Amino acid sequence: MRFGTLAGRLVVVDGDRALDVEKHSGGRFSADANTTLAHFAEFSAWAAGADLAEAEPFTEAELGAPSPRPRQVFAVALNYRPHAAEAGFQPPDEPLLFTKFPSCVTGPITEVTLPPGKPDWEIEVVAVIGTGGHRIPRERAWDAVAGLTVGQDLSERAVQLQGKPAQFSLGKSFPGFGPTGPVAVTPDEFEDRDDLGFECFLGDERVQYGRTSEMIFPVDDLVARISAVCPLLPGDLIFTGTPAGVGNRREPPRYLQPGELLVSRVDGIGEIRQRFH
Structure with a gap:
């Protein structure tokens, strides 16, 4: 479905x-x-x-976000080894979690006003929670997932990285910084729900690509670990992490500019498009 x-x-x-x-x-x-x-x-x-x-x-x-009013939006940092390496970190032993505030969630085709600073892109496969639950064992974790969708964890790096500790959640929650869609697809629709290919283009340049089989902590593991602490509620979102290729780790760094178009695709789901101004 x-x-x-x-x-x-x-x-x-x-x-x-x-x-x-x-x-x-x-x-x-x-x-x-x-x-x-x-x-x-x-x-x-x-x-x-x-x-x-x-x-x-x-x-x-006309499509909106598949889950337009999530009560909780979880996100995972450094969940792909190449991205951890480009960021100068060792792969984590436990998931590194933060939140995107729900007011940033939008639909698949949007125009985003860029804030001052260093706005960046991060393609992610996003899990939409169905019935949810608390302390869900990993062997039943996929049963809690209603569907998978395409997402961008847009990030303003100046705010995100200011201070000690850094302001991850704040820097990732400007208006329009959580586009998702175009639809959510139930896990049974995929040949292998743990191995989806994805890619993202800025204009004509492919800036990120990967497969979800490369995650350090797969979807079912994330569901089990998050729900061990926080009850997962229907419609909640889990941004599962981004691969290598983000703008702030380029030499020289490359940030989003007004007029640019960002296109993000996941096999078997579709694409989302963000125009910036």
């Missing part, structure tokens, strides 16, 4: 057509993503039998 939102309402997506969940379930499931994802097993079973012939056309520009 591929799901997303249109005008803030949860939809099941089939190509360029979408089925409004609340309308076509006769009110059994809510238009609110968090409410319906809390009953993900039942929702998924209903969607498998839904009549997609009744789906209505839409344009990709």
